Amino acid sequence: MDYRPRKKSREDDFWAARQPKKRRWPLRIVVVLGFILFFVGVAYVVDRTMDWYADRSGTTTTTEAVAGETIEVVIDSGMSTSEIGRLLEDKGVIQSSSGFVDLVKARGTENALRPGNYEFEEGLQLLDVVDMLETGEAAPSLKLTIPEGKAIDQVADLLDDEGTIDGDAYVALAEKPTRFDVPKVGGTNPELTTLEGLLFPSTYYLYEGDGASELITAQLTAFDTKTKSLAWSKAEDLGLTPYQIVIVASLIEKECSIAEERAQVAAVIYNRIEADMTLGIDATVRYAVGKWTEDLTTSDLESDSPYNTRVVKGLPPTPIANPGVAALKAALDPADVDYLYYVLRDTEGHHFFTASYEEFLEAKANAPAQ
Structure with missing residues (x-):
């Protein structure tokens, strides 16, 4: 049998022409794609590395920080990255000085950390700490x-x-x-x-x-x-608006310095309003006339100011001070007592409470000079 290759026919040429040619990528495109893939890979690795550093170093500890306060740190000029890291770890701002150093090096900012007086909030992530040092967010003045x-x-x-x-x-x-x-x-x-x-x-x-x-x-x-989290719904149960609760709380602040007595003072205020009595709180008069330390005159006490609760029944039109949370809670949750009167009973600020006018007068006669 003859195995010599046969000659191409016209039909062979026709079908060969219809076959798709293999595409060859130009070298320039291959090089560009290679660079793109390389930089995407580098960016991914850096991002994952920074995440790892942040996870490794964690958030602040409470070794020296008090909950709700900030940690003061002074970064002096000339301190190295390692020195700054050790200082931050010692102060309880970060957990790992080595993690701090690694992250700063990964960002290439060893020479960009700025000196100054800083106050770091408890719970900051390592990335936030480094950001503050790089931008120079120093402490308030x-x-x-x-x-x-x-x-x-x-x-x-x-x-x-x-x-x-x-x-x-x-x-x-x-x-x-x-x-x-x-x-x-x-x-x-x-x-x-x-x-x-x-x-x-x-x-x-x-x-x-x-x-x-x-x-x-x-x-x-x-x-x-x-x-926001206070039980403001209790205001309606007391027949008051939330703003009126703030007014009552301001009266409590001015009348009471003993924490355990706040709810009792609140009860006296509500009981007197319910009994259609004037509140008789001199602090409201002081607010009206602007005398916080001077003696009040007869004219002051008899003034027709809407803040004069010796004369005008009910609450003053606005708060007379800025209350804290404890006073607001007392205003929302008064003690379950029938007291109508209170009078100072010692120089430490404790009061004597009573529902009896006679007992009130007796206690008032024996009260220490204010």
Whole structure:
């Protein structure tokens, strides 16, 4: 048999022409695709590496931090990445100094960490800590503590004493509620003539250049945050609006310095209102005339101010101070007692409570001088 290849026919040429030719990728496209895949792979590895560092180092410990407070750390000029990492670990900001160093090196920012006074919130992730050090988010310039039960004008005096924020500017803005995004009070939006009662007492950290507006905004935000979870529905059971609860709480703050007595003072207020009696709370008169420490005159006590609860029955039109959470809770949950009177019984601030007017007069005669 003859195995010599036969010659191509025209038919063979026809079918060969119809077969698809194998496509060859140009070398340039192959190179570009290779680079793209390489950089995608590098980005993925870096991202996964940073996630691993963050997981490895975890969040802050509470070795030196007190819950709800910040951790102060001073980063000096010239400190190495390792020194900064060890300092942060010692202060309880991070759990692993080696994880901190590895992450900074992975980001290539060993020389970008900025010195300064920092305040790290408890619970920050490692990535957040490094971000702060890279951007230089140093600590605020002023720590300001506003106690419970201070009225707006008293807070203004405190600000003037600190010398950082103008007290008069604070008072002026606090009397203009429409200038601010006022939080709801127990889910309601009361018509306000003042922010008295809603400027939450707490510790605030202010930055250079911050003024009265920034402080008031922070206080309103704190009020919203701290009071959202309160049992505001109890206000309706007491026949009051949530805003009136704030008014009652402000009276409690001014009348009572003993924690265990707050609910009893609240009960006296409600019992006297129910009995159609005046409240007779001199702190409301002091609020009206602006005398927090001076002696009240007969004219003051007999004034026809709507805040004079010696003359006018019911609650004053607005809060007379800015209450804390404890006073608000007492206003929402008064003691189940029939007391109508209380009088100071010692120099430590304890009161004698009674439903008897005669007992009240006797206790008043024996009360220590105020």
